[in-house]
Amino acid sequence: MYRKVCWAFLFMADKAEIKDTSCFDPVFLDLGIEVYTYEYIEKLRKEENSNNIIAQKGSQEVFLSCDADICIFGGKRGGSKTYSLLLEALNDVKNPYFYASLLRKEKEDSRKTGGIIDVSDQVYGQFGTYNRAQQDMTWNFHTGGKLKFDYYSDSFEDFKKRFQGLAMSMIGVDEITHMAYEYFKYLLTSNRNAHNIKNRFRGTCNPDPDSWVATFIDWWIGEDGTPIPERNGVVRYCFMYGETVAEIYWGDSKQEVYEQAKDRIDRLWRKEYEQFGTKEDMFIKSVTFIEGKLEENIKLMKSDPNYLANLANQSEEQVARDLDGNWKFKTAGVGLITYEDMDRMFHNAYQNQGLRCITCDVAFDGGDKCVMWYWEGFHAKDIRVIGVDSKKTVDYAKEFMQLHNVLEENFCYDLNGLGQIFKGFFPKARPFNNKEMPTNGDRTMFENLKAECAYLCVQRIKAAGYSIEAFLQGRKFSGKNYKSVTLQNILLTERKAMAQDDKDTDKNWKLISKPEMKKLIGRSPDFFESFFMREYFEIAKKKVARTGLWML
Structure with a gap:
């Protein structure tokens, strides 16, 4: 028998010492199951005894009482979601x-x-x-x-x-x-x-509008991005066909889902399965979403009242997600690269056929990081990240080219701003002017060269056309507003800055502005900006004019 109700609300270290059975629900006690009455639980809550493990009122109780096959417990930071995962296992400990x-x-x-x-x-x-x-x-x-x-x-x-x-x-x-x-x-x-034993899958999280989870729980979320109170904990049903979350069949009952996915489910059905259950029971799962709320975490709020201030003193977008629990709030632009796109790139086979080259986002000490990528085809084989003065940066760039036997002609750096200093030291290199006209000679399709390269990079990432050396992904870096963070996590954060400007989309394609990028992720996306410069070598080929055509 699945005895979830026995453990969902309370565990006591000294339970064996209890001799008075009046604290147990008489209905369950007649069945030989010791379930505390809610009145007794309330009494114990007021005692604040650290030996007692008691679910807090509200969302944590709802989560621990959930019988759905799949439950996503998401919302505000500090909602005791992780602790709830641990409590969930007490059901069958x-x-x-x-x-x-x-x-x-x-x-x-x-x-x-x-x-x-x-x-x-x-x-x-x-x-x-x-x-x-x-x-x-x-x-x-x-x-x-x-x-x-x-x-x-x-x-x-x-x-x-x-x-x-x-x-x-x-x-x-x-x-x-x-x-x-x-x-x-x-x-x-x-x-x-x-x-x-009751099988169940439980996931906890904070809001992320760019994740597949946001699509998965969309029915429970309002147009304004906040969870719909009336739908909190409401169970729905699904048949997860296909490779993407968009292909899931949803319904308010198993029968409704079966009617939608009948052809697919019937093809999978075997007569021998009848002894174990119906098609609806065996192929369709129950799902719910429960909102986690900081204000219900009484223990945290009492012990650390300043935690609220910690959440409030962040960027507008982070406050909207962490403190308001908003699943749709974004300060700017339309996200282009999904987590799944990035994960596929991180684990992709080597895309190392093609040009050996280096791309560099120039920066010196006292500001952003100078990031250099070494490429073999579209495989990022090595990276160098520095924050030193201009002379040392030039020396490091030359050393990086020598290390990987890259010709100066195959070294590309951003010309705008500090990159001007590189001109005299690398006369044969390819300066990347991000404000330059796109390669087709007009701005009808792209706002500038930067937009063109970024667009092509996004498309190639989505087509699994890039790869990154495995050992590089775990290398840690520090910079403005981040410390000892892996390259993989840096790129996962910076991909959000690769967002299309959603103003005047009928005019041409362009990225959100640099100030908007910094506002979005809290810093300049130096790693990704030097990353998408790899596309410049591809489009620059098209710009080479052929001479001597009169002799043909």
Whole structure:
């Protein structure tokens, strides 16, 4: 029997000492199940005893009471969403056949000081022992069950190999907006068990309008980007056909979904399945979205009232997402590159056929970073990031070209601003004037050369035409408003600055302005601006004029 209600609201370290049964609901007690009355839970809340693990009123209670196959718990920062994932496992912590996995993107994410592993000791300490070995990272419960902290930053093929054949009754993903849709779908194939434990998938996150999750939960979100109160926790149904979130069949009942996807489901049906259930029950999943609210996290607000100020003192867009829980707010432009596009590029096969060249976004000390990419075809083979004076920057650029045997003719730098200094040192190089006329000679299609290169880069990324050396992606850099951040995460942030200006879209194609980019991500997108300059070598070929045609 699935005894969710027993554990959803309260765990007490000293439960064995309770002799007075009046605190238990008599209806459940007659069935041999000890379920505390809500009045008793309220009494314990007021005691504020740290030995008691009690769900907070509101969204956390709703989340822990959810019976949907898939539940996305998303919203404001500080809504106790991560802690709720840990509490969810308490439903079956005493079942010897309970196997669960909680995932974050990087393996180290869970191990960070004050992270989910440290917090888990408060929740599971009385029920088992934790193996801290990096190769294990598993809670071994006294009754035989296990809960493992896992990750998903490896390639999709490696990810599939790790999870293939696994059976886990509970899977939770913290910050699910960072996970690609195909990873999410594959995880569902491991969400199974043969011991009558309720299978469930739980994802927590903060709002991200550029993620597949935003599309997945769109029915629960209003036009203004905030969750619709009347739909909070309402269960819907879906059949997840295809490779994209846009291909999902949705309905308010399983029958409604089946009618839409009848042809596809019928093709998959076998008569032998009838003994296990109906088509609707076996192919269609239940889904809900629950909004997490900071104001309901009484423990956090009481212990750290300044947390609210920390959230409020951010950019307009970050405040809208973190404090208002807005899923559609964007300060500027139309996003062009999705998380899935980036993830595909990070794990793509080498696109190394073609020109060997270097692109450089020029900057000196005291400001933004100077970023140089070394390319083999459309494969980013190496990168150099520096913040030194002009003389040293020139020397580093020459050294980088020599290191990779790149001709000066195949060195491209941005001419605008500080790049003017490079002209005298690299006379044969290709200066990139981002305000220059597009290659077709007019501005009917693109606003300028920068827009043309950015557009072509976006299209190539979407077509899986770029790749990046694997070891580079984990290299960490620091700069204005970021410290010790991996290249992969830097690019994931900066891709949001590659947004099309949504004003006068009928005029021509252009990027949002540099001030808008800085407002959007909190800094200049130096890595991505030097990245899309790679396209200049392609379009520059078209600009070379042929001479001597009169002799033909």
